[in-house]
Amino acid sequence: MKTALWLxxxxxxxxxxxxxxxxxxxxxxxxLGAAPVFIGWMMGIYALTHIPGNLIAGxxxxxxxxxxxxxxxxxxxGVILLLQxxxxxxxxxxxxxxxxxxxxxFLSPACLALLASLSQDLVKQGKYMSGHGVIHTLASVISPxxxxxxxxxxxxxxxxxxxxxxxxxxxxxxxxxxPAPKHLSNSSQHVSQANVNSTTPIPAVIPWRYFVLxxxxxxxxxxxxxxxxxxxxxxxxxxxxxxxxSVLSIGALFTLCLLFLxxxxxxxxxxxxxxxxxxxxxxxxxxxxxxxxxxxFILGSAKGLIFxxxxxxxxxLSGGFRLGRVFSLQSIAMSLGSFIGPVAAGQIRxxxxxxxxxxxxxxLGLMLLPVYRKSSSIPYPSVLHSNPDLI
Numbered sequence: 001m002k003t004a005l006w007l008x009x010x011x012x013x014x015x016x017x018x019x020x021x022x023x024x025x026x027x028x029x030x031x032l033g034a035a036p037v038f039i040g041w042m043m044g045i046y047a048l049t050h051i052p053g054n055l056i057a058g059x060x061x062x063x064x065x066x067x068x069x070x071x072x073x074x075x076x077x078g079v080i081l082l083l084q085x086x087x088x089x090x091x092x093x094x095x096x097x098x099x100x101x102x103x104x105x106f107l108s109p110a111c112l113a114l115l116a117s118l119s120q121d122l123v124k125q126g127k128y129m130s131g132h133g134v135i136h137t138l139a140s141v142i143s144p145x146x147x148x149x150x151x152x153x154x155x156x157x158x159x160x161x162x163x164x165x166x167x168x169x170x171x172x173x174x175x176x177x178x179p180a181p182k183h184l185s186n187s188s189q190h191v192s193q194a195n196v197n198s199t200t201p202i203p204a205v206i207p208w209r210y211f212v213l214x215x216x217x218x219x220x221x222x223x224x225x226x227x228x229x230x231x232x233x234x235x236x237x238x239x240x241x242x243x244x245x246s247v248l249s250i251g252a253l254f255t256l257c258l259l260f261l262x263x264x265x266x267x268x269x270x271x272x273x274x275x276x277x278x279x280x281x282x283x284x285x286x287x288x289x290x291x292x293x294x295x296x297f298i299l300g301s302a303k304g305l306i307f308x309x310x311x312x313x314x315x316x317l318s319g320g321f322r323l324g325r326v327f328s329l330q331s332i333a334m335s336l337g338s339f340i341g342p343v344a345a346g347q348i349r350x351x352x353x354x355x356x357x358x359x360x361x362x363x364l365g366l367m368l369l370p371v372y373r374k375s376s377s378i379p380y381p382s383v384l385h386s387n388p389d390l391i
Contacts (some may be wrong), residue, residue: 004118004128006177008135011111013170014074015139017081017163018104019249020147023241026229028156034090036230040346042094043226046101047218047338053105054335058328066110066117067178073110074171076103081164085157105335109327114178116315116327127262129311134256137304140249148242206317206326209368211333213270213310216365218334220281220358222341224299227354247293251300261305266313271366273306278362285355 029039061069080100087093115128150159229241255261261269280299283290310330318326345354 003178004115004131007111007114008131010070010074010170010174010178011132011135012139013166014107015136016143016146017167017170019140019143019245020150020159020163022225022245023144023148023229024151024156024159026226027151029090029093031156032087032090032093034093036349037346038090038094039230040226040342040344042090042097043222043342044339045094045098047222047335049098049101050105050335050338051332053102054109054328054332057106057109057331058325061106061110061113061328062325066114067174069106069110070114070178071171071174073103073105073107074167074174077107078164078167078169078171081160081167085160085164101335105331109331112311112327129308129315132311133304133308134253136307137249137252137256141246141253144245144249145242206314206329207370209370210313210317211329212365212368213274214330214333215337216361217274217277217306218337219341219344219361220277220337221303222338223345223354223358224281224284226342226345227349244292244296248296248300248303251297251302252304253300254297255301255304256308262308266309266316269305269309270313271369273302273309274362274366277302277306278359278366281355281359281362285353285359 025043026039029042034042057069077100080096080103084093084096084100087096112129112132115132118124118128147159147163150162154162228244277299280295280302283295284292311327314326314330341358344357348354348357
């Protein structure tokens with residue numbers, strides 16, 4: 001439990017640092033003379049360079065443990081932010097964002113695998129995933145508004161420098177506070193030894209249709225993160241955008257605090273959350289009578305329902321095997337969606353509402369899910385291999 005608390009602290013600081021950039025990156029790019037299409041590519045390239053990092057992370061985390069990659073990711077991202085404070089041209093920003101996307105690709109799979117390895121009990125693992133969601137949401141509640149407030153008072157350069165030093169300091173703390181892999185991986189090594197003769201790769205264990213979910217969810221999120229800051233790129237616009245992002249996170253925190261939801265099937269929670277999220281995107285596109293803050297609060301509630309349930313679902317589907325690769329595949333799907341979402345929004349926003357595209361993608365993801373059978377529980381890999389559509 002002590003390890004989990006330290007990890008939650010590092011995650012809070014890291015997520016605070018990262019989410020504080022959401023309302024200020026687009027105005028910063030505009031101040032450098034970037035066009036909307038370039039801004040879409042700037043946001044998308046961050047997610048695109050996640051993919052090679054995720055591919056590497058899946059193998060090395062299972063082999064060496066999470067500790068060194070958490071430290072590497074935090075410190076490297078902090079150094080890149082320090083360099084970002086001195087950017088003068090748009091192409092420099094896109095280069096640094098691509099490097100940041102690569103180094104931060106190790107953070108999420110490493111943290112999720114580390115949390116899951118703290119226990120072999122699926123219920124406790126689910127609680128750890130919920131804790132991860134709570135920490136993520138707590139950080140994202142205050143960080144967008146805080147980031148916009150700091151920029152309004154001290155400017156872009158000082159803000160990026162402050163965030164960079166915060167990430168570097170967090171990485172240095174992790175060196176002394178995160179235990180060495182051998183203290184954390186006994187349970188995962190035991191699982192690996194039990195499965196040492198298994199030649200079934202993770203993609204054959206978990207049907208590919210499940211990985212469509214993180215793809216469409218992150219694609220829709222990318223569209224939202226692209227569209228909201230473009231409502232107003234001035235200082236007042238940054239402040240209002242920061243508040244809107246905070247409202248989104250408050251909605252997620254509300255759902256995460258409803259602990260009784262963990263009693264329900266992860267599959268059902270994921271389906272309900274994606275459906276609610278799709279309806280919110282439809283409202284953003286076509287139903288303008290609903291106040292924006294109300295829609296964003298409900299959208300955040302859907303996110304708070306989805307992400308812990310999706311992590312628990314993947315843990316159950318994998319049976320606890322090769323968690324580094326499982327979460328890396330999930331991160332790859334999310335990276336692809338985060339790349340395609342803002343890039344597509346930048347291309348089509350003059351002809352059709354990007355929010356409507358987000359609605360269509362979320363509904364498509366729901367339709368591609370396997371049929372859920374109430375009488376069957378989520379099986380372990382040997383069962384899934386013989387019948388991958390059991391759920």
